[in-house]
Amino acid sequence: MSADVVPLRPKGGPPSLDPMLxxxxxGMxxxxxVILERMQSKIPLIPALAGHLISGGGKRLRPMLTIAGAELCGYEGSRHHKLAAAVEFIHTATLLHDDVVDGSELRRGKEAANIVFGNPATVLVGDxxxxxxxxxxxEDGSLKVLKILSSASAVIAEGEVDQLVAQREIETSEERYLSIIGAKTAALFAAATRIAAVVAERSEAEERALDEYGRNLGIAFQLVDDAIDYDSEAAESGKGRGDDFREGKMTLPVILAYARGTPDERKFWEDAIAGFCTEDEDLARAVELINRHDAVSATRERARHFAQRAIDAIAGFPAGAARSAMAQAAEFAVARRY
Structure with missing residues (x-):
């Protein structure tokens, strides 16, 4: 594949997810x-709990990447519909499990499933x-697709465990943080996009290109998610503001603010991440310190770097509506405020 560098959108109108939608x-x-059909069960609690989250207004970006990738590859069949549903089920299962692990109270702006239905039911419906x-x-029958998605599922679980181990570890490095989000978030983005090239029977090089697009987009997306948790100008993200702070998660805004801080500021972060400073006034100070050291803007700038890498990865595909929509989705991932 020949490739040209595709620049991020010049200043003008804000990027939008509308072209991707x-x-x-x-296809969606x-x-x-498929999602509605396969979430059904003779046990009423299962569709009730699954529907609580699945119908909760998520972007469904991961299955959209499978559909968009198939469009980019010129695929005209329908195999990717079930596979995109599988991607969404994997994602939803991880969200249900995450909310139990984190003790989350909100998901997508409403009570998390574990609060409504309890932890045991939430874990089991995730299963x-x-x-x-x-x-x-x-049912798809492709061992290659099965390998890609099953491997991604294992990597996601490893990333979640690594994040749990790193929780409340103030010395967590930026490198380790990127490794964690590369596993827990970007792996499924990459797999969702790559399988489109597999069902379209495109070359290994094109598979790798779509993998790189999804992986870099996933990292950019998670970086912005983590920035939003401390961004006083961002809209409500649908989760409890300050959840990452209270849970002692070492996300990039905290890592940067800690590295750039004075001794007194670093002492505050050490106490906060250890769980000794979790009140609203502590969160307010955390946001103030992060703003003082431009940690949100620096995090967004790193996200912009990964978004550009995502856009460059698909530069070898023919120009058109699919490539343009996927490029703008990467721009949107960086610019979004929610």
């Missing part, structure tokens, strides 16, 4: 039908959705 609308209707995802993969 338009590009994938028809089919994906949503159910994982199982449904693997049923869909097996």
């Amino acid at each position: 338009s590009l994938t609308a028809s 209707n089919s994906v949503n039908a 159910f959705l994982f199982s449904r995802a693997f049923e869909l993969m097996v």
Whole structure:
């Protein structure tokens, strides 16, 4: 594949996810039908709990990447609909498990499933959705697709465990942080996009290009998510503001503010991450210190770097609506305030 560097959008109108939504609308209707069908069970609690999250207004960006990637590859079949649903089930299962691990109270702006239904049911329904995802993969019949998505599932779990181990460790490095988000978030973005090239029977080079697009987009997306938690100008993100702070998560804004801080500021961060400063006034001070050291803007700048890498990764594909929508999705990931 020959490739040209594709610049991020010049200053002008804000980037939007609308081109991606338009590009994938028809395919996502089919994906949503699969999701609705496969989340059903003769045990009423299962669709009730799964539907609480699945119908909760998420962007569904990961399955959209599978649909968009297939468009980019010129695929005209329908295999990718079930596989995109499998991707969404994997993602939803991890969210359900995460909320139990974190003790989250909010998800997408409403009570988290673990608060409504309890921890045991939430974990078990997460397991159910994982199982449904693997049923869909097996039905597709491609060992290559199965390997990509099953490997991603294992990597996600490793990333979540690594994040748990790093929790409340003030000396967590930026390198380790990037490794964690590369596993827990970017791995599924990469797999979701790569499988589109597999079902389209495109070359290994094109598979790798879509993998790189998804991986870099996923890192950019998570960087911005972590910035939003401390961004006083951002809209409500749908989770409890300050959750990362109270849980002692070493995200990049904290890592940068700690590295740039005075001894007194560093002492505050050590106490806060250890769990000794978790009140609202402590969060307010944390936001003030992060703003003082431009840690949110620095985090967004790093996200911009990864978004550009995502855009460059697909530069060898033909110009058109699919490539343009995927490029603008990367720009949107950086610019979004929610």
